[in-house]
Amino acid sequence: MQKTCLVLTLFIIFCAGAADAQQKAFSLHLQGDSLISFWGRRILLSPQGFPQQITTFFAPNGQDTTDQPSKVLSENIHFHFVNATDGKDIRLKSRPIRFVMQSSTGMSWMGYSESELLDMNVVATMQGDGVLQFTVRIKAFQDVDLKDIVMHIPFEKGMAKYALGVGLNGDYHPDSMHHWQWGTHSKEETGVWIGANNAGLRYTLLIPSFWSNEGKGGIDIGNKGKSMLVNNYSGPRHIKKDEILFYDFTLSVTPPNTPNKIKS
Numbered sequence: 001m002q003k004t005c006l007v008l009t010l011f012i013i014f015c016a017g018a019a020d021a022q023q024k025a026f027s028l029h030l031q032g033d034s035l036i037s038f039w040g041r042r043i044l045l046s047p048q049g050f051p052q053q054i055t056t057f058f059a060p061n062g063q064d065t066t067d068q069p070s071k072v073l074s075e076n077i078h079f080h081f082v083n084a085t086d087g088k089d090i091r092l093k094s095r096p097i098r099f100v101m102q103s104s105t106g107m108s109w110m111g112y113s114e115s116e117l118l119d120m121n122v123v124a125t126m127q128g129d130g131v132l133q134f135t136v137r138i139k140a141f142q143d144v145d146l147k148d149i150v151m152h153i154p155f156e157k158g159m160a161k162y163a164l165g166v167g168l169n170g171d172y173h174p175d176s177m178h179h180w181q182w183g184t185h186s187k188e189e190t191g192v193w194i195g196a197n198n199a200g201l202r203y204t205l206l207i208p209s210f211w212s213n214e215g216k217g218g219i220d221i222g223n224k225g226k227s228m229l230v231n232n233y234s235g236p237r238h239i240k241k242d243e244i245l246f247y248d249f250t251l252s253v254t255p256p257n258t259p260n261k262i263k264s
Contacts, residue, residue, distance in 0.1 A: 027104040028128060034097060036107065038130055040065045041253050047094035049111025049122035050134070052076040054201065054253055062197035062255040070199040072253070074154045074227040079120065079136070079247070084145035084236060090115050104128070117144050118239070136247040140239040149234045151247065154227035159199050165192035166219050181218035182211065192219065194230065195254055205232065206248035213237055 029037045034045040034052075046052035054072040057065050081090040092113035101108040111122035123135040138149070162170050166180035182190075190211070191204040205211045216235025222228070239245065 028107055028126065029104070030099070030102055030107065033099075036126065038128075041130075043126075043132075043253070045097055045109070046076045046078070047096060047111065048076075048078065048092075048113055048120070049097050049109060049124055050077040051132075051251070054199075056199040056253065056255075058198035058255060060196075060198050070159065071156050072159050072195065072199050072201055074156045077151070077153050080148070080150040080152065081118065081138075082147040082150070083117075084147040087147060090117055092118075092120055101125075117141060130252055132251040134249050134251070136249070138239075138245040138247065140241055140243050142241050143239070145236070145238050147236050149237070149245075149247065151232040151249070153201070153203065153230040153232070154224075155194055155201070155230065157223065157226070157228045159196055160194050160228035161196040162200075163192070163194045163221065166190060166221075168192075168221070175223065177220060177222035179218065179220055182208065182213075182215055190219075192221075192230065193254065194221075194228070197255065200254040202252045202254055204250045206250065207246050210234065210245050210247055 027038065031037060036043045036045070040058060041054070041056040043051050044053040044055075051073065053076070055069045056072065057067070057069055059066045081092070082088070083090050092115045094111065094113040097109050097111045099107065099109045105128040106126065108123070108125045111120075111124070113120045113122075118138060118140045121137040121139070123137075124132060126132045163178075164170060166178075168178060189204050189206055189208060191202065193200060193202040195201055211217050211232070211234050213234040216237075217233055218235075220229075220231040220233070234247070
């Protein structure tokens, strides 16, 4: 019974994105040029335009707030582009992110990174309900063979207590590696939630045809070094000059409950 209640609670958190969007919007605050605070949580952005750190101020019950921060990430969310020729990462140089819209109910920003072989253009939006959507456009400057295109989400091990989605139903053993692969005809978006009662992250991969890459892509979840790493990979592919690929995804920080006091 206790295990059933736990799984049910985690399932509610996992599916809360749609219901949460119906709640009253809360104010977003931009501090400096890259720190967004809302609802007792903060998101620090990296030069690429992705979260560098996500911090919550919720108590272990997931409802009350506290002055003690809980970090979700062990390092920034980032992409890898592995060159098939030498097996090395293609290093992209990032410009500073640029906010194109900023208000208490919504924000939008852009990030741009490039190399001699390809570039990555990131357009991100964040609404008052705390849901972030990322449009990630990859364009090749010349024909290039890639061994892999990967998005890494490195979680703090202490926060990654439970996992839902892609075959995981709440129970998770951090010393094991979980493998999941797209089917060759996958058409549905794929969502994953990882975290604890007071801090977690739900993300959904959009436009499955690019992530799936005809069944070559998948998701690996397991410990790697200091992180509990979620490795979202799409596998090898040849990109023609001027070809454009999209690796879009959404993020939301849990718990979704409205805190009694807002930490900003």
